[in-house]
Amino acid sequence: SVTLRTLAFARTMRIIGSALSSGRHLRTSRWTEHRTDLTGLTVTGYGPFPYQVDGDHLGDTEHLAIRHEPDVLDLVMPTSPSSSAT
Numbered sequence: 001s002v003t004l005r006t007l008a009f010a011r012t013m014r015i016i017g018s019a020l021s022s023g024r025h026l027r028t029s030r031w032t033e034h035r036t037d038l039t040g041l042t043v044t045g046y047g048p049f050p051y052q053v054d055g056d057h058l059g060d061t062e063h064l065a066i067r068h069e070p071d072v073l074d075l076v077m078p079t080s081p082s083s084s085a086t
Helices: 009-020 024-028
Strands: 002-004 032-034 040-053 056-067
16 A cells, blocks of 8 residues: 655656656655555545545545455456467
8 A cells, every 4th residue: 555645746746657667766755655564444534525436426425444355356367369360
């Protein structure tokens, strides 16, 4: 989990840019906090805030509980290209 300690535009853009490349600034910035031991977290707002999943607005809430569920989704992928393609 990475938490941003600021939403200042320039700092946030630098952190996002780092996340999309080497990640060096993301890991060393004083404006981020890293936690690797979390299984969940709760977001609490100062009043209702909107939230969405996959671009769909799901309403407003004051608390949002998020859990890490590593075995919830199984992906099935082919191991080699299909030989029947023409």
